[in-house]
Amino acid sequence: MTEMDNQLLDGWLDVNLSDHQTQQLAEWLKQDPANMEAFVEANIREQQLKDAVRLLSQTEQASHRVELEQPKRQAPYLISGAIALALALSVLIVVWLAVPAGTPGVLVNVIAMSDAQLTGSRVSLSVGEDISLDAFRLESGSLELMLPRSVRVELIAPVEAIFESETRLRLIEGRMSADVGSGGEGFTVVTAAGNVVDLGTSFGLEVERDGESRVAVFSGTVEFHPSDSMSSQDVITLTEGEALRFSARAGLRRWQQVALAADRLGLPRVANTGVVREVHDNLGEGDLRPFYAVIREGMKPGALAFNDKPNPVWGPLPGEDFPEWLTGADLIRTYYHFRFIKDYELTIDLNEPADVYLLVVSPGQIPPWVTERFEPTGQSIRAGTWHPTMGTHLAATVEEDGPYLNFEIWKSEAKAGKFVLGAPLQKRVAGTHSMMYGLAVKAKSSP
Amino acid sequence: MLTNEQQVQFTRLWTEAQPVVSQYVESLVSDVWAARDIVQNTSVALLLKFEQYDPARPFLPWALGIAKFEILSSRRDHARSRIICDADLLDQYTAAWVEISPQVADEALALRHCVGKLQSKQKELLRLRYVENLNSDDIAAQMGRTATNIRTTLHRIRQLLRRCIEGQLPERGVV
Numbered sequence: 001m002t003e004m005d006n007q008l009l010d011g012w013l014d015v016n017l018s019d020h021q022t023q024q025l026a027e028w029l030k031q032d033p034a035n036m037e038a039f040v041e042a043n044i045r046e047q048q049l050k051d052a053v054r055l056l057s058q059t060e061q062a063s064h065r066v067e068l069e070q071p072k073r074q075a076p077y078l079i080s081g082a083i084a085l086a087l088a089l090s091v092l093i094v095v096w097l098a099v100p101a102g103t104p105g106v107l108v109n110v111i112a113m114s115d116a117q118l119t120g121s122r123v124s125l126s127v128g129e130d131i132s133l134d135a136f137r138l139e140s141g142s143l144e145l146m147l148p149r150s151v152r153v154e155l156i157a158p159v160e161a162i163f164e165s166e167t168r169l170r171l172i173e174g175r176m177s178a179d180v181g182s183g184g185e186g187f188t189v190v191t192a193a194g195n196v197v198d199l200g201t202s203f204g205l206e207v208e209r210d211g212e213s214r215v216a217v218f219s220g221t222v223e224f225h226p227s228d229s230m231s232s233q234d235v236i237t238l239t240e241g242e243a244l245r246f247s248a249r250a251g252l253r254r255w256q257q258v259a260l261a262a263d264r265l266g267l268p269r270v271a272n273t274g275v276v277r278e279v280h281d282n283l284g285e286g287d288l289r290p291f292y293a294v295i296r297e298g299m300k301p302g303a304l305a306f307n308d309k310p311n312p313v314w315g316p317l318p319g320e321d322f323p324e325w326l327t328g329a330d331l332i333r334t335y336y337h338f339r340f341i342k343d344y345e346l347t348i349d350l351n352e353p354a355d356v357y358l359l360v361v362s363p364g365q366i367p368p369w370v371t372e373r374f375e376p377t378g379q380s381i382r383a384g385t386w387h388p389t390m391g392t393h394l395a396a397t398v399e400e401d402g403p404y405l406n407f408e409i410w411k412s413e414a415k416a417g418k419f420v421l422g423a424p425l426q427k428r429v430a431g432t433h434s435m436m437y438g439l440a441v442k443a444k445s446s447p
Numbered sequence: 448m449l450t451n452e453q454q455v456q457f458t459r460l461w462t463e464a465q466p467v468v469s470q471y472v473e474s475l476v477s478d479v480w481a482a483r484d485i486v487q488n489t490s491v492a493l494l495l496k497f498e499q500y501d502p503a504r505p506f507l508p509w510a511l512g513i514a515k516f517e518i519l520s521s522r523r524d525h526a527r528s529r530i531i532c533d534a535d536l537l538d539q540y541t542a543a544w545v546e547i548s549p550q551v552a553d554e555a556l557a558l559r560h561c562v563g564k565l566q567s568k569q570k571e572l573l574r575l576r577y578v579e580n581l582n583s584d585d586i587a588a589q590m591g592r593t594a595t596n597i598r599t600t601l602h603r604i605r606q607l608l609r610r611c612i613e614g615q616l617p618e619r620g621v622v
Contacts (some may be wrong), residue, residue, distance in 0.1 A: 001547070010602050015477045016582050016594075029536055036536075040543035041551065048468035048555050049608065052562045053577040150454065169538060181454050220462045274478060311459065341556070389549070 009039065013046050018086065029065040055237075056249060065347035105134035106163040108145040111152065115141030135162040140176070141211035150181030151198075164190065177204040180220075194226040203238075275443035276330050278349040281338070292346075298331035299357075305383040306336040307437065312383040314359075314438070317406070318397075323379050326357060339436040344423040352416050352443055359383075359438030360424075361395045369422040374410035381436065382406050395435075449497060460506040461490060463598050467507060467548050468514050471541075473519055479580060485521050489514040508545045515541050561611035569604050576601065597622050 008025045011017040017025065076239055109130050116125055119138040137249040145153050148166045155161070155328070155430045159174030170190040179202040180187050187195045191207045203219020215224060215322050224236040253290075259428075278369040279292035293307055301322045305312040314331075316322040348356070358374055359381065360366060382397070384404030391394055391403040398404075412419075425434045449457065477592040490511050493500075500509060515537060523561050562573070577614045583597040590597070 006602070010598055012599060014583050014601070016584065016598075026533060026536060029539070033539070036543050037547065038537050040540060041547050043474040044470065044544065044551055045605075045609075047474055048551070048558050049605070050473070051466075052555070052559045053570075053573045055559065056562055057578045058573050058575055083573070106570040181458050246540070285516070338556070339553075363558075364567070 005035075009042055012039075015322050018224075038383045045381045067348040091203075097378040105132035106147065106166050107132055108147050108163075110143070111146050113141065116143040116157070117141060118143070133163050136160075147187075149184040149277065151184040151186070151187045153177070154296045171205065171207045173207055175204070175206045178202060194224055197225060199223065204222075206212040235433065274330055274444075275351055275354050276332065276441055277351045279332055280347055282343070282345040282347075293333040295331040295333070297328045299329040300327050302444060304333060309336045311385055311402075312405075314381055314383055315404075317380055317382055322389075323377075323382060323409065323422040325442075326381070326440060328446075329355075329357060329424055329440040332439040334436050334439055336436045339424045339434045342423060346421040348414075348421070348439075348441065350414055350416050350419060350441070352445060354414050354441050354443045356412045356419060357440040357442070358412070358421070359407040359440070360410055361393075361435035362406050363394050364435060365425055367422055367425060370410060374412045377409045377411050380406050380408050393435075405435065413444075449494075456502070457494060460531075461510070464507050464510045465490070465584060467544075467552075468510050468549075471511055471544050472514055472518060474542075475504060475540075476521070485514065485517045488521075489517045492517060510527065511541050511545055557612045558608060561608050564611065565604070565607075569600075569607075570599060573604065576618070 002353045005028060008017070008021060010019055012025060022361040028129070029039055041045055062287045076251070087404070110125055110127050113127060118125060119137045119139055123133065125131070138155050138157040138161075140157045141376070142156045144155060151167075153169070156175040156176045159176065160172040161174065161176075162170040162172070166172055167184075167186055168188050168190060169232055172192075178187065178189070178198060180198045185199055189198075189205055191205070193207075196203065196205055196215050198220045201217060201222060203220075203222050204216045215222065222238050224238060226236075227231060237267070274294065274296045278292050279294060281292075295303065299314065299407060301315045302314075305314050314322075316321065332348065334346070356374075357377075357408045358370060360370060362380060385399075386396070386404030386405060389397040390403060392406065393405060395406045396403040421437075424437050465486070468489060469482070472485050472489070473479070473482045476485060489510065493510055496513070500575070519537075562570070565573070565601040572586065572590075575581050575589065581589070583594040583601070586592075587597045
């Protein structure tokens with residue numbers, strides 16, 4: 001590009017072209033299709049930069065806000081007053097939960113339940129039934145509800161919550177996840193630390209009584225609106241794969257791992273002591289970071305393969321069974337988009353000795369760290385469907401519903417403690433499409 | 448009326464396409480709020496027309512095509528007129544976006560790391576440009592510099608970030 005072309009392009013990006021310059025730019029774009037390609041590429045990069053700067057700015061503002069919210073020394077009479085007020089409020093809440101509210105509540109449909117016991121609401125639970133809920137406490141089990149406007153909510157006991165309206169749930173304590181379909185945008189979960197506003201997506205939320213909230217976005221976008229007690233009211237936008245831990249005391253922290261309910265995959269709930277204690281990567285600390293979904297006993301046909309891809313699911317090769325020894329392993333969903341990060345490291349902290357299964361696209365380049373520490377099992381599964389452009393991949397089989405990619409299963413016997421994995425590829429190889437690996441872990445002690 | 452299955456399918460497709468559609472709209476409509484309205488109208492239009500969508504074809508070109516019409520039907524003074532008003536140019540622009548966008552999508556994460564590594568002054572300049580939405584003239588007035596100087600600095604930062612991204616990503620082959 002000439003100096004003049006560069007000036008026009010910079011002027012366009014700066015939204016600062018005169019009419020004459022805009023006309024010059026239009027003429028330049030018409031001269032050669034390559035000019036249009038360069039122009040569009042510059043615009044895409046400009047938008048990416050805009051998004052990156054906005055996200056960084058939001059993160060810095062959030063960190064700054066939290067620093068400002070350090071606990072202050074309170075005068076003794078203020079502390080006594082606060083305790084008295086807290087006690088009074090507790091009594092009020094207990095009375096409120098024990099006595100049925102006068103409001104009619106929100107009509108919800110019970111989709112699924114597992115050992116669910118509800119108190120604070122005089123309704124009996126039955127799958128498929130419509131019930132009216134306002135203030136309630138889920139003492140045990142899990143409960144999946146369909147709310148008006150295509151909002152699906154899963155609650156995992158213990159949960160204390162109040163339906164304030166069809167689109168507003170106050171979560172006092174507990175864990176929940178929400179899938180918000182079209183029409184449900186704006187669904188809000190109110191917590192002590194702030195409000196989580198869904199913009200048409202799915203997310204998980206955990207609230208503790210001390211006011212700390214943790215929110216993780218599985219797909220799409222949510223907004224976190226800090227509560228009135230915070231010094232700044234700036235909204236934090238979280239996008240797919242990001243998680244936020246927010247409280248005045250603990251600060252803004254990365255939430256590294258979200259244990260998803262196995263019920264969603266039709267599996268029985270397991271005890272809260274899995275083989276995988278923690279999963280994290282080396283992509284930095286201290287700001288908004290991706291989390292890794294660990295689905296206990298979640299490896300089975302139909303399990304979603306990657307955190308950031310809505311479609312591909314694991315399944316057997318055509319005409320074969322899904323390997324029995326792999327079924328029921330803890331599934332760790334990795335990030336497809338991390339396949340190009342050169343120095344990427346993923347660390348799994350194991351509670352006990354385990355078999356670590358690595359799913360590597362095949363045929364494809366095998367990184368040295370895989371051949372050094374893993375053994376091929378000789379078996380493969382596949383993930384699909386992918387975008388049609390993936391049909392040209394060497395590992396692809398194109399079927400009526402789209403391309404599927406073949407993955408070889410490699411195995412390593414790991415001791416308890418930290419187990420570090422490397423980057424999926426050292427280099428992009430001509431003729432192949434770089435691909436993130438999949439991951440599953442099975443305790444040696446499991447049957 | 449969409450079936451439950453179609454609603455799930457739409458949510459999945461739109462969730463994946465929405466960031467790209469938003470970027471496309473914002474590249475052509477400089478008013479941030481107008482751009483958001485257009486994206487919202489696009490999602491509604493897509494939902495209403497989803498029964499006509501052919502699942503055998505990729506979703507993104509269809510979504511960008513609808514977004515293009517939403518831009519055209521929005522208030523023209525929000526848009527950058529000469530590009531928008533030339534139907535051929537806008538078609539070429541949209542087609543190129545469909546083709547190039549997936550090729551550079553992988554760079555977004557590397558870009559975030561690179562922006563994080565910039566000096567404070569450089570970050571502040573980017574903040575004024577992209578968070579405060581000021582152009583070079585406004586930034587120059589605020590920082591006591593010339594607009595040309597600001598444009599040159601922004602150009603250099605973009606080049607610096609390009610080099611940083613290339614350093615972060617492994618060697619490119621055919622992807």
